[in-house]
Amino acid sequence: MKTLNKKKFISLLVVLSLGVMMVAPTTSMAAQPTVNLGTTSTFVVLAGSTITNTGTTTINGSTGADVGLSPGTVFSGRESVTISGAVHLADAVAIKAKDDLVTAYNDAAGRTPVTTIPSELGGTTLKPGTYDSADGTFQITGKLTLDAQGDPDGVFVFKTASTLKTASASNVNLINSARFCRTFWKVGSSATLGTNSHFVGHIFAMESITATTGATVQGQLMARTGAVTLDNNTITNGLCTTTPVTSPATGAATEVTTGVVKKTVTGGQLPKTSTPLYDLLFLGAALTLIGVVGWRSRKRYA
């Protein structure tokens, strides 16, 4: 009998402590901030070794559509690329952007918590979050749907340890306020975008990026060490239109606060108005309860 009681008591203790531990982390759940692009934000294509283009490629964007290369200097096929921004070949601007690319890459790579999902993204619908796969690759065959669930600041981060490959004619579809400027792909080695596919988001690749014939991209192609290869592509970047929803808690609203506010914003994010004090109270009560139960039953074990 006594052994049974003791076991019961210990399991009660364990269950209570687990319960207490689970309450605490739920308090700090906050929306994920976007990845800071730094000076890379005006670039559409950024590469390390070379940029090679075949056919007619168009590079444009609402806020600068620059092409940068560093430390490499060779941009072949440049004459058939229509670039609405500037070209920076191994100059100070390109070097700075490459530095900022490393920061952005590391930022995306460090995002937690990570949800591990199957490596084939085609045919799936995902909510904002950080994703990786068990084998360290992602593929898109068919259509990937990103659903921001009405939050234009919902951030999608995809992390691969090695490759990202999209099949020909594959597509990324944004719904419910999902935005390309909140979608990031951290690629551990190289990314390949299939023929006539449509891709969305900012790609930070450790090595190289290849956009095959006719692929269109809304976002950026940025390779840290290797080449970016283009072939009859249309790549469009741009900063998000001033986000209608800024969260003061994340400091995203700083640019607005410097000016005089003459008009209330439309659709402002309600501030988080809760502190962990109640959790602390609850935790305290649970701990005290465990203590009291333990104290009262201590004689039974004598």
Added chain:
Amino acid sequence: MKLSWGKRSLVSVLSLGFMVLGIGCISWATYSMWSQPQSSYTTTVTAQVTSAPPLVSPAPDKASYPVYPAEGDNIGSLTIPALKQEFSVLQGTGDVELKKGVGHFNQSVLPGEKDNCVFSGHRETVFRQLGKLKIGDQLIVQTSAGTFTYEVSGTRIVHAEDKTVIVPTDHAVLTLTTCYPFNTPGYFPDRYIVSADLVMSNKL
């Protein structure tokens, strides 16, 4: 089966430890809740309020704020006579500001101006009793531009992601927001909203 003295005292020590920790947590939380932004309510403030404010008052097109407050600045005070409370209002709704009092959402207009002015506060401290406010209760805001009296016109509960609360309005409105439910640990998916219309303004 008999336990040795060692095990028995281990249970006692652990139990005592849990109790001490638990009581410590409770005391600290209670202390923080009561001591953080303390209400400095004095009855003198209410004396300025007329018993029957005119329904249609000459709402100012713009209250005069010669200097626009920076984040963290104390911009004035909010008095809630119905709850016998008065809190200081700070510019911004970050963690730092909300710890010190009521925060003014910095993308909304300043108090008294002809648009939607949004104040937010923690559900555990300043706005703990917000649920007790009724339609017609007064909210008095004192700033460098003057004293503005608002009357509660409605309350509602919305989801935290609701984007219809912080929106422009065609007349002067004061909106108070806090987390809802008011007292559930770790669970606050909603926001409690109090809307109030400007009924009187004494500009300095």
